Amino acid sequence: MVEINLSAEVRKLAEERGIPLEQVREVVQHGEETKEKLLLDDQTLAKKRIGTTTVYVVYRRAGEAIDVVTVYSHRMEEREVSDFVPDDVQPWRCGRCNKNVVRASMNVSYLGITRQAPAMACPDCGVGFFEEHIVNKTLCTAMCLFEKKRA
Numbered sequence: 001m002v003e004i005n006l007s008a009e010v011r012k013l014a015e016e017r018g019i020p021l022e023q024v025r026e027v028v029q030h031g032e033e034t035k036e037k038l039l040l041d042d043q044t045l046a047k048k049r050i051g052t053t054t055v056y057v058v059y060r061r062a063g064e065a066i067d068v069v070t071v072y073s074h075r076m077e078e079r080e081v082s083d084f085v086p087d088d089v090q091p092w093r094c095g096r097c098n099k100n101v102v103r104a105s106m107n108v109s110y111l112g113i114t115r116q117a118p119a120m121a122c123p124d125c126g127v128g129f130f131e132e133h134i135v136n137k138t139l140c141t142a143m144c145l146f147e148k149k150r151a
């Protein structure tokens with residue numbers, strides 16, 4: 001099994017965000033096996049839906065081991081990607097197509113309500129990823145609003 005290293009700082013972040021180490025491992029394995037991941041220099045961004053949570057992990061290879069750079073997650077359902085902006089090229093490349101991803105929008109659903117949020121997506125295979133600040137600001141705010149509305 002691959003050794004997965006989390007610095008004290010990242011371990012604390014994972015704890016605060018309620019992401020157990022087994023889930024971090026699952027996401028890394030998923031990214032490596034399916035190539036559903038983005039690449040930027042020596043960094044990889046992978047994601048996997050585990051239960052009702054989509055967990056994102058940024059990591060880099062350190063010899064045989066994996067160093068985790070950051071982890072984040074959200075509980076909205078990721079749906080279709082649209083509104084590709086071909087000129088808005090992002091630094092990350094698709095792990096499958098090796099193409100640079102571009103700015104796009106991804107629909108997310110939560111408690112029966114669907115909203116669009118800015119994402120990065122591959123113009124070839126259409127896979128979409130959210131960046132950490134989008135998840136922690138936009139998605140979190142939207143989710144809190146949804147929960148308030150429902151209450």
Ligand SMILES: [Zn+2]
Pocket residue numbers: 094095096097098099122123124125126127
């Ligand atoms: Zn692709």
